[in-house]
Structures are given as structure tokens and as C-alpha cells.
Amino acid sequence: MRVLSGIQPSGRLHIGNYFGAMRQHLQLQAENEGFYFIADYHALTSGPKPDDLRQHRLAVAMDYLALGLDTNKTVFWCQSDVPEVTELSWILSCITPMGLLQRCVGYKDKIAQGLSANHGLFAYPVLQAADILIFNSNLVPVGADQKQHIEVTRDIAEYFNNTYGEVFVIPKEHIIASVAVVPGLDGRKMSKSYDNTIEIFEPEASVKKKVMRIVTDSTPVEGAKDPDKCNVFALLKLVASQDEIKEWDAKYRNGGTGYGQAKKKLAELLIEYFRPFRQKRAELEQNLDYVRDVLAQGAEKAKAVARETLAKARKAVGLD
Numbered sequence: 347m348r349v350l351s352g353i354q355p356s357g358r359l360h361i362g363n364y365f366g367a368m369r370q371h372l373q374l375q376a377e378n379e380g381f382y383f384i385a386d387y388h389a390l391t392s393g394p395k396p397d398d399l400r401q402h403r404l405a406v407a408m409d410y411l412a413l414g415l416d417t418n419k420t421v422f423w424c425q426s427d428v429p430e431v432t433e434l435s436w437i438l439s440c441i442t443p444m445g446l447l448q449r450c451v452g453y454k455d456k457i458a459q460g461l462s463a464n465h466g467l468f469a470y471p472v473l474q475a476a477d478i479l480i481f482n483s484n485l486v487p488v489g490a491d492q493k494q495h496i497e498v499t500r501d502i503a504e505y506f507n508n509t510y511g512e513v514f515v516i517p518k519e520h521i522i523a524s525v526a527v528v529p530g531l532d533g534r535k536m537s538k539s540y541d542n543t544i545e546i547f548e549p550e551a552s553v554k555k556k557v558m559r560i561v562t563d564s565t566p567v568e569g570a571k572d573p574d575k576c577n578v579f580a581l582l583k584l585v586a587s588q589d590e591i592k593e594w595d596a597k598y599r600n601g602g603t604g605y606g607q608a609k610k611k612l613a614e615l616l617i618e619y620f621r622p623f624r625q626k627r628a629e630l631e632q633n634l635d636y637v638r639d640v641l642a643q644g645a646e647k648a649k650a651v652a653r654e655t656l657a658k659a660r661k662a663v664g665l666d
Contacts, residue, residue, distance in 0.1 A: 349378045350483035350517075352385035352425065355402035356392060359409050360543035361616070362528035362536030365584050370487055372414050380420030381481050381648065382410070384641075387425045387432065387473060391456075391466040407637050409546060412627035423644035425477065430652040435469075435476040437659055441505050442472050446498060459539050475499040479514045480652045486517050489527075510662035513655075528584070529577040533561050547627050550617050557613040558606070567604040578608045585615040 351371055353363065371382060384406050389399060403424055415422060425431065447453070453468050461467060478486055478499050486496050496517065503514040527535045530542030537543065544556050560578050565571050573579040573595050583591055594611070597603040630637055660666050 347378045347484045348381060348482060349374050349485045349487065350381040350383075350478055350481055351487055352383045352388070352477060353406060354385045354389045355399060355406045356389050356394065357402060357538040358405060358543075358545045358547075360536055360538070360545050361581075361584070362530065362543065364413070364546050365528050366489060367487070368410070368413060374485075374487060375416055375420045378485070380415075380422075381483065381651075382415070382420055382422050383428075383477070383644075383648070384424045385477070388470065391464065391470060392461055404634065404637060407641055408627055408630040411630055411637065411640065412547075412623045414623075417640055417644070421644050421647045422640060423648045424641050427641065427645035428648045428652050430649065430656045431473070431476045431480050434480050434652075434656050434659055435473045437663060437665075438475055438479075438502055438506065439469065439472050441509060442475075442502050443505075446501060447471060450498060451494060452492075471495060471498045472502065475502045478517050479503055480655045481648065482515045482651065482655060483517045484515065506659075506662075510659075513658045513662050529580050531556060531560050533577050544616070546620060547624060553616055554613045557609050557616065560609060560612075562605040565605075568601050570601040571598040571603075571605075573598040576605075576608075578605060578612055582608065582612050582615070585612070585619045590615075 349371075351367070353359075353367070359368070371380070374380065375382075384403055386399060386403055389402075394402070407422070407424075410422065411417075447468060450471055452470065456467055457463055466473075474495055475498065478496075479502075486499075488496060500516055503516050507514055507516075530536035530540055531544070532540065532542045534540050534542060544553060548556070557578075560581075562576060562578060563571075576598065579594065579598060582594055586594065594608065598608075657666070
């Protein structure tokens with residue numbers, strides 16, 4: 347089964363990216379054909395500085411490779427290195443109803459967060475549909491909050507197939523339900539937009555400082571605490587063993603343990619969890635030519651598939 351997903355190079359990746367999506371991507375590659383890309387076209391909707399975008403693309407590539415992406419099992423490339431996707435995006439735009447895009451909550455959410463209202467942001471779902479459909483994707487892993495994006499892709503594919511004949515595979519979403527939304531330092535969803543993140547490969551001293559800043563309530567040390575309402579405990583559950591989770595659950599409910607102690611344990615476990623990947627990440631930083639070669643080779647493999655699908659779409663609409 348072909349699994350496709352993309353991630354924007356809009357900044358240094360954080361543990362919310364990892365536990366919310368990346369870890370599942372890496373697990374899915376074991377038994378599926380992975381098609382994973384760095385969504386740099388999509389990143390343009392937020393107006394990044396050119397030098398930042400260049401740096402972030404390489405950083406995302408190194409992060410994935412360091413965390414275990416297997417290039418023997420997975421095709422890995424930069425979105426902009428496969429321009430066929432933008433041509434398909436235009437073709438799909440011409441059969442996509444305006445009402446379908448106007449109902450998308452993602453655009454409204456981004457505007458509410460302060461992004462400028464540009465056409466790219468509004469038409470984002472069409473480019474996303476092209477990303478998915480051009481590679482004949484069977485499964486698209488997403489969080490529950492992104493389910494609408496896949497539904498829009500399915501609608502667009504069905505509009506096209508009903509109008510011009512069966513060209514596109516209708517993808518299925520794979521809802522990542524095993525991990526809740528990862529809270530940030532302030533309790534909101536961890537996001538670069540909120541500046542409340544802990545980066546995956548952040549220096550260890552910085553990880554400790556950030557963890558100690560996590561917002562908690564004012565329950566005193568001796569008081570009983572509700573682990574289900576604590577941001578620190580929510581993060582602990584991501585990196586602690588089952589026995590440790592049970593132990594800390596009891597400590598919370600029995601009282602006598604302060605949030606500071608839980609934060610120190612969390613920092614220790616986070617650093618330990620990502621330590622095995624740090625050496626690989628450091629090696630990749632010293633061998634950027636290898637990283638670029640991986641992306642170039644992945645782009646060639648992706649293009650081979652994209653060209654075939656685009657040719658079918660062009661023929662269907664009369665552009666052959």
C-alpha cells in the first residue's frame with residue numbers, strides 16, 4: 347500500500363511534530379511503500395524569508411533521516427523538485443467548486459492566527475490534492491483535525507473522474523488517533539505559531555530550561571493533583587514506560603509531589619529518548635552533500651510516478 351505525507355519546512359521541527367505525525371510515518375514505512383516529501387511550496391503561503399526556507403528544508407531532511415527514515419523503503423524528496431504537481435494543481439483548480447474551498451476551516455484558522463489572506467493559502471487544499479493524487483496514494487496519515495483536507499481531496503478526485511473518466515486513485519485517510527494533541531509550554535497545542543515548542547534536537551540545557559517553564563496550576567506540593575489535566579503529565583506519557591506512568595499517576599493523586607519534580611523527570615526522559623538520534627543528526631550536519639543526494643534521488647523516483655499520472659490527466663482533459 348502506498349502511504350503519502352508531507353511536512354512543511356516552516357521552522358525547526360519540535361516534539362509535537364514527532365509524536366503527532368513523524369513517529370507514525372516512520373512506523374508505517376516498515377510494511378508499506380512510503381512517499382514522504384518536504385512541502386516547501388506549501389510553506390510559501392506564510393511568506394518565509396528565502397534563506398530561512400533553504401535552511402529549514404535541509405534541517406527537515408536531516409531530522410527525518412536521523413530519526414530513521416529508510417531510503418530503501420521510502421521515496422523522500424522536496425515538493426518543489428517535482429514541478430509536475432503544480433501543473434496538476436492548475437488542472438484540478440479548473441474543476442474544483444469555489445464552495446468546496448470556502449467551507450475549508452483551515453483557511454479561516456490560518457487567517458485567525460494572523461497570516462495574510464493570499465490566494466495560495468485559500469487554494470492550499472487544491473495543491474494538497476495534487477500532492478496526493480499525482481502519486482496514486484492509497485493512504486494518507488493525518489491527525490483528526492486534518493480529516494477535512496483528505497475529504498476535499500476525495501471530492502476533487504471524484505469530480506474529475508466523473509467528468510473526464512477514471513484517472514485518479516481515491517485515497518483513504520488514516521486517522522492518527524493513538525496520540526492526543528501534544529501540549530506546548532503554555533498548554534495550547536504545540537506549534538511554532540505560538541512559540542511554545544521544544545525542538546526535537548534542541549540542546550539539552552535548553553530542553554531543561556523549557557520544560558521548567560511549562561505552565562501548571564497552583565496546587566501546592568502536598569495537594570492531590572489531577573494527572574489528566576496536567577500539561578507535564580501529558581508529555582510524560584509520551585516518553586515514559588508504562589510502569590513509570592503508573593508511578594507518576596499515583597504520585598499526582600496521592601499528593602506530596604510537586605510539579606517541579608515531575609518537570610525534572612520529564613526533561614530527563616525527553617533527553618534520553620532522543621539521545622540515540624543525536625549522533626546521527628550530528629553526522630548528517632557534516633555531510634550535507636549526502637542529504638542533498640538523498641533528496642535528488644528521491645525527486646527522480648517521485649517524478650517518474652508523477653509524469654505518468656500527469657500524462658493521464660492531460661490526455662483526459664484534452665491537453666495531449
